[in-house]
Amino acid sequence: MVWNSFWAENKKEIDKNAKRFMAIDKENHVCLRINGWKKEEDHAYVETQVHPKDPNLGTRLVRLSSDVIIESADTEGIEVGENIVLLRWGVVNITKVEGGLEGIYVPDGDFKAAKRKLSWLAKVPNTTPTVLTEFDNLISKEKLEEDDKFEDFINPNTLAITRAVGDAGLKSLVKDDVIQLERRGYYRVDRPFISNEKPLVLYMVPDGKSKAMSGLAGKLAHR
Numbered sequence: 001m002v003w004n005s006f007w008a009e010n011k012k013e014i015d016k017n018a019k020r021f022m023a024i025d026k027e028n029h030v031c032l033r034i035n036g037w038k039k040e041e042d043h044a045y046v047e048t049q050v051h052p053k054d055p056n057l058g059t060r061l062v063r064l065s066s067d068v069i070i071e072s073a074d075t076e077g078i079e080v081g082e083n084i085v086l087l088r089w090g091v092v093n094i095t096k097v098e099g100g101l102e103g104i105y106v107p108d109g110d111f112k113a114a115k116r117k118l119s120w121l122a123k124v125p126n127t128t129p130t131v132l133t134e135f136d137n138l139i140s141k142e143k144l145e146e147d148d149k150f151e152d153f154i155n156p157n158t159l160a161i162t163r164a165v166g167d168a169g170l171k172s173l174v175k176d177d178v179i180q181l182e183r184r185g186y187y188r189v190d191r192p193f194i195s196n197e198k199p200l201v202l203y204m205v206p207d208g209k210s211k212a213m214s215g216l217a218g219k220l221a222h223r
Contacts, residue, residue, distance in 0.1 A: 003137075008208030011186065018180045019050040019057060022087070022119040023130050023166035028072040031123060034092055036104040037066045048088040050169075060169045062088050065122035069165070074118045075101065083109060085117040087182060119183045121167055128166035129199035132181075133190070134219055135159060160219035170200055178205065 045061040068086065078084070082094045083106065091109020096102035111117075121127060141153040166181075170193060173179065177189040179202075187202035 003206075004208045006208070007206040010205070011207040014178045014186055014205065015180070016054070017051070017057065018178050018186055019060075020052070020180050020182050021050075021060075021167055021170050022121060023128075023132070023164040023170070023181050023184065024069050024119065024121050025071055026129075026163040026165050029069040029165075030072050030075050030101055032068050032070055032092070032120070033100065033102045034066050034068065034105050035095070035102060037064070046089055063122040063124055063126070063168065064089065065124055067123040068120045069123050070118050070120045074116065078116070082116070083114040085109075085111050085114045086120045087117055089120075119181075121165055126168050128168060128170040128193055129196055130164045130166040130170060130193075131199055131201045132162040132164050132184075132187070132204065133159070133201060134162070134204045162219060166200065173200065 044064045046064060047059050048062055049055055049057070050060050051057040070086075078094060078097060078101070080094055080097055083091050084094065084103070085091055091106040091111065091114060092103040093106050093109070094101070094103045136155055136158045138155055138158060139150060139153050140155040141148070144150055144153065170179075173189045174192055175189055178186060179189070180186050181202075186205040186207055188205055189200070190203045191198070191201040193200040
């Protein structure tokens with residue numbers, strides 16, 4: 001069996017119980033100001049299922065705020081007048097792009113009509129510092145031939161680290177939990193969150209796909 005098929009079968013199993021969370025790149029993100037979201041509601045939360053297909057796995061609270069952060073890659077080509085979906089919350093109509101991203105919350109917005117469905121985080125102190133760790137194949141060639149010298153195909157880039165900001169729910173994870181960071185992929189907890197100095201460490205689990213599940217491709221080959 002080729003490895004992609006192995007990982008694809010593995011993904012079918014871990015997906016059944018992988019709770020969903022969100023995390024945003026600590027460096028490469030953009031702030032979005034949401035007008036029409038009252039300041040006195042800044043400490044509000046929305047309750048959402050941790051797994052969209054299995055309500056028995058429970059729920060978690062997602063913090064809401066007038067100021068949120070989204071991935072820089074998700075804002076490319078965004079236009080005034082465009083509706084976007086903030087996952088687990090709702091629709092925002094973009095009203096300003098130049099000089100800072102702004103939008104208006106649309107309580108009855110159409111989720112299906114919006115092309116961009118984005119992960120995000122409230123810009124608040126109570127987040128979870130997270131280290132995303134990716135690995136790649138040690139050998140760069142998919143199949144070595146008899147005459148090949150494996151030394152010629154050693155992959156020099158097999159490890160990549162991304163520092164991220166995760167939602168508060170990630171602090172509840174324990175070692176070896178397997179989760180999905182929405183729009184990023186599947187991860188195993190190598191070290192639970194201990195403190196800001198000892199953040200949560202997640203190891204990416206390949207899913208067998210040649211492309212990432214969204215525009216949030218990792219730093220290494222997604223396999």
